Amino acid sequence: MLRALLTLAIASLLRPVPPSNPPPTEDALVRESGGAPVEASSDMLDVVLPCGVRVITARDASLPVAAVVLAVEVGTRDDPDKLPGLIHALAYHLQQGTRELGPGEAIATAHDVGGLAAMAVGAGQVRFESLIPASQLDAQLRVEAQRLRAPNVNRALWLKSLSYARSDDRERPLIPRELIVAAWRDAGLGHDGRAVDKALGDLLDQSVEAQLAKLFDYRAATLVVVGPEDPQKLLDRVTPYFADLPARPRKTIAPALPGGSNSIPADGPMPAPLAKQKADSLVWAVPGEPRARAWAQVLCGTINRQLAGPDEPAKARLRCTYSDDPRRPLLVVRALGFDAAEGPEPLIARRLDRIAHAEGEPELAALIENQRARIFADLEFDLRAPLELASYLAGATERRDASQPDALPTRSRAELLGLPIREEVPGLPATHPVPLDIDSAEALAEAGELARLAAVALVEAVPRLLDTRAAVLPIDPELPVPAKLHGGAPDRPAEANAAEAVQP
């Protein structure tokens, strides 16, 4: 009797849990495309498998190679206070094999067939990247499907991982860490995550095992596969490798927003006391998702080329710099020739206000459209090879309905990559990469409409970046804080803040 009960209990444990994230069906693909087969070249698949791992597949048939990127939504900002460098060291440890993979096998799988294997450890994301001949895709998929399962843990391997981590180059950010911390309101960004100190060496095997299980979980991971086959076929190759993992809901990935929220402080911009800073710049945290990253670059290009307003000091200039990162990008606007008594904010705010209302300033709107087209073309050019594309896709925003059974798996390339697009107008797609040639009054009117739509799209995509209250002002503690902070910020209707608050 006892034996029968035990058998039942074990059977119930082993019985597959009803999938909360069912795999996409071909029917869903056909539905999405209105009955026709999915257009592989422009569409990508973005699904969550029953085990909670997110899979993105895309086609690139230029050469018979495939890029496979496993991105885990954990980064050096998640290092415990007493264990700086933990995530970096654990990422190295995930090259040391598992129950199914020998130490170093993950790398050897790519190298033995002429491929590349690399690892990227960032503030908010760890990526395991490989580029392999397309004929060897299955072997690499097996590696990524095993990498996070039951990693080998013992003292010798851990010390070896620490030795690899120690030999990594230290990062030298262009923007001081204190400033990054202030802009993102995140103390976890105050270190580069490359330290390997005694505390890490003293970790017991059980602790390493527990940290790996806690931090590196398929339910917080995205597997991106870019290869010569169409996305559905690629997905069909991925799915079996994860089929034996128990069905579990995907973890909720918090959007990369400053302080975890999209709200704008009423009393901003906040001063950030920092030695040797001249109080001439404002720094924004850019939401860590592709669309905001792309439009932030459009904005930056626009600021750098924007003409001075009529009421500005003669030598007033703005210089914008964009510092990219999949999850923690920054935008820095430095002012020159401003009124020292006022500080830089009024000048910057006036310029941003004009951009926010560029619909009424045709030349400025045309500049925005020009920059949009430029960034669009830049991204298309930069992401033309599979590895670059796969790495970028690993930062793609998750769909809010991803875990719903009816969620459609196809997403357009432009949407998933966050390409800067505006509304379509008849005859001209939203993805049109170059500004129009203006050779008639009709073309002029059309160009004006496109420019207006681009300006509208910019405001809609990155409203925070047009508001100086969302920025921080780096200032030397010895210097007086300018009295007139956010004096020139545009008036914002209350509903605008409310609308932002619900955006991912």
Next chain:
Amino acid sequence: MTRPTGPTIRPWLVALALAPAWLGGGCNCKDQTLAPIVFDDDGQTGPIDPSRVLAPPWQAPSVMQLDNGALVHWLVEPGDPAFHLRVLMPTSVHADKLGAAGTSAALHALELRLSARLRRIEDAQYDLHSRAGRVEFAVHGRDRDALALISAVADTLADAGDPKLLALAQGKVLAKHREADASALAAAGLISVLLDHRLSHEYASKPDLVELNRARLERSWTLLSDPRHCVVVVHSSRTAEELGEGVELLGSRWKAGVLGLGSGKPTATQRLHVDSPKKPAETWIFGETPAPLHVLSGTPDRRNRAVIMFGRLLPTESVEARTLARISQRLLQEELDVRLIVAGPISVLAVRVYVPAGEPWAEVDAAIERMQAMATTAQPLPRVRQAADLWLGARMVDASVSGEDWTALWSESIDLAQEDREIFAALAREAQTMLELDPEQVKAFQAKWLDPRGGEPGWVWVASGLTADVQAKLALRVELLEL
């Protein structure tokens, strides 16, 4: 204007064209037509699955000859945002007149002028490669800038032969010149002995660079950049017709110099393949007719070791021979420092060993013994297969990382083809053949061609960086010959 491929060649037009060509220093051959090239396609090679055989999924290119005599192979990949243009310039056509020093100065002049022009084009890049019997440079950029990129290349090929620029380039090359180490010198020496060229054709010494006068500089430029010997390969999302203006520029601005006549050889493989030497070596390393050891000066390496490089030419006229040569080199490479340069019908194989002062023959003997051992034992199939996977995979992965430039792969395909029609399928055929090799075939090939003491003759060797003491020890066993 360009000439499309057509069915006939009219010899009388060639004769008519000679006089103005000689006078004008260019090739006026608008009315000539090239013999059409029917590239081997799927029908002849069987269905090619790019994912399995690891070859690009390209379509046969359009082939044309420009007014100046240059051959153009134009590859189209719809939707590709990048543009690549590669100019392949043979150095073996005038091997007796074109030295390495003149080639270096001419290429540096080209780089100076072209880099200045490319700086004005967004994301434009330039790179230079050396292959067997030719040098090639490539420009890469955005497809939307294709016209500007073609124009930059055409203008540079038109004006980089300016005497002042060549003199400036000569000075810069001279200023950067460092005496080559023993390995580089031995490699140059080995190739010059194998191909029966002067050493100065393969290696630019400081005295060679100093001695370049204006006339020799100009002659080097003229010979090197003569469009009648060059091949241009383009990879674009647009066809040659769509970029007709650029093609026109390339044909009209880039002109041949006053040296030479005619419109050049009609096919890319004929233009670019290295000719076999008239008197191939009939010797072995030791063995029945031992090759003399050619000795070059040169400095020992950082660990004070001299270098001996031995090698041979391999006949690689068929895809099987090329594949066997490559897989044999890859297998030997796992244990020895072995290089292989495939150049169509012939390939150069070179083995480098160091010469310890105490026992100068130790490493040479060990390398030869290892090669003989491999030639008498069939390798396990998984080992052969892994070597093939690694070679074929790395080629495609490298091409992807390097910007998905099909012109580089097309250039490699030219080396893997016997005739132009084979270029299109050469990579796929090599891959397919390599993946189907039998270890016994490899063993038989190695026994015939890669046994320096037995097998076929044709082995030569060169030493560099030897001290007097080591030379004396070596002379006890073989004849030494100053190169």
